[in-house]
Amino acid sequence: TQLLEQSPQFLSIQEGENLTVYCNSSSVFSSLQWYRQEPGEGPVLLVTVVTGGEVKKLKRLTFQFGDARKDSSLHITAAQTGDTGLYLCAGVNTNAGKSTFGDGTTLTVKP
Amino acid sequence: GAVVSQHPSRVICKSGTSVKIECRSLDFQATTMFWYRQFPKQSLMLMATSNEGSKATYEQGVEKDKFLINHASLTLSTLTVTSAHPEDSSFYICSARGGTARRNGYTFGSGTRLTVV
Numbered sequence: 247t248q249l250l251e252q253s254p255q256f257l258s259i260q261e262g263e264n265l266t267v268y269c270n271s272s273s274v275f276s277s278l279q280w281y282r283q284e285p286g287e288g289p290v291l292l293v294t295v296v297t298g299g300e301v302k303k304l305k306r307l308t309f310q311f312g313d314a315r316k317d318s319s320l321h322i323t324a325a326q327t328g329d330t331g332l333y334l335c336a337g338v339n340t341n342a343g344k345s346t347f348g349d350g351t352t353l354t355v356k357p
Numbered sequence: 358g359a360v361v362s363q364h365p366s367r368v369i370c371k372s373g374t375s376v377k378i379e380c381r382s383l384d385f386q387a388t389t390m391f392w393y394r395q396f397p398k399q400s401l402m403l404m405a406t407s408n409e410g411s412k413a414t415y416e417q418g419v420e421k422d423k424f425l426i427n428h429a430s431l432t433l434s435t436l437t438v439t440s441a442h443p444e445d446s447s448f449y450i451c452s453a454r455g456g457t458a459r460r461n462g463y464t465f466g467s468g469t470r471l472t473v474v
Contacts, residue, residue, distance in 0.1 A: 252400075279463075288363070288450050288465035289401070334400060336463075343389060343406070343454070345463060350400040 249273070250337050252348030260356050262324055267351045269335035270317040276340040278311055278318045283332040283350075292320075294338075325355045359385050361453045363466025370441055370473055378436045378469045380451030386431035387453035391463065392424070395448045407434040441473040 250271045259265055269278070277296040281289035293302050295311035295318060302309045306329075308321040322329055332352050336345040360383040370376050380390055388409050393401040405426050406414040413426035423445075425437040434453075438445055448470050452463040 281465075286448075286468065286470065288361075288452075288468045290465070291463070332398070344391065344403065347401045347403075350398075352398055 250335060250346050250348040252335055252351055254351060255349060256352045256354075258354040258356065259325055261327055265322050265325060265353070267320045267333055267335075267353075268317070269319070269337075269348050271337060271346075272316065273337065273339075273346075274315050275337035275346075276315075277338045278315070279336045279338060279345070280309055280318070280320055281334040281336060283334060289332075289334055322353075325353075327355045327357050329353060330355050359453070359464040361387075361451065361464045361466045363451055363469055365469060366467060367470045368472070370471070372442055372473055373440055375437055375439045376441055376471060378438075378449055378451075378471075380434045380436070380453070380466050382432045382453045382464075385453075387434070388431060389454045390428060390434040391452045391454070392426060392434075392436050393450045393452070395450060395468075397448075401450060404436075438471065441471070443473045446471055446473045 253268050277294050279294045280292045283289040293309045298313045298315045300311045306323045310319045332350050334350050335348040338345050362381045364379045390407040392404045394404050395401050403416050404419045407426045407428040409428045409431050415421045428434040448468050450468045452465045454463050
């Protein structure tokens with residue numbers, strides 16, 4: 247069974263602060279995805295990282311895939327209240343044909 | 358882009374009744390769909406993998422007779438919660454893998470909030 251540990255589980259910060267969310271596993275994944283979910287809605291894909299060491303930027307969000315493709319991080323610069331939500335990482339195993347989700351990080355950005 | 362439509366978004370039912378949730382891929386063919394269950398402020402728990410034209414693959418601990426899955430076409434999978442009980446109350450989400458989403462990610466439906474009273 248492939249497990250993904252996501253940390254921190256809960257994070258509450260002030261608007262303008264920076265934060266990093268981590269996603270770690272002992273397993274190697276074909277790719278890793280980050281999703282953001284708002285209450286009562288399904289998760290929305292933010293990014294997919296495929297290559298070990300890959301860094302992708304999406305405005306104020308920076309995603310990094312570990313060299314060994316076992317871990318990933320999401321860094322948000324100058325957080326805004328609109329960033330509030332549940333952030334989920336998901337490791338994709340192409341051979342198994344399914345994703346393994348991390349436990350999620352609930353982010354609250356206060357004005 | 359890939360769009361997955363899930364209905365209903367909310368449903369309240371009485372104990373002992375059955376509820377059907379639909380998951381449709383609107384602009385692509387989904388050979389595989391996934392059904393998840395999610396508790397408040399928790400992550401997604403995979404319940405089963407639905408394969409078009411064949412039996413679903415259930416995760417360990419998920420009762421296949423309780424959660425019936427049918428994937429009769431390339432654009433529709435249904436989850437039926439049979440003889441629902443209050444402990445079945447949860448947020449159910451489907452996702453689809455296929456078309457342009459196949460490599461780059463899974464497209465999720467908007468979820469169904471089931472409340473069993």
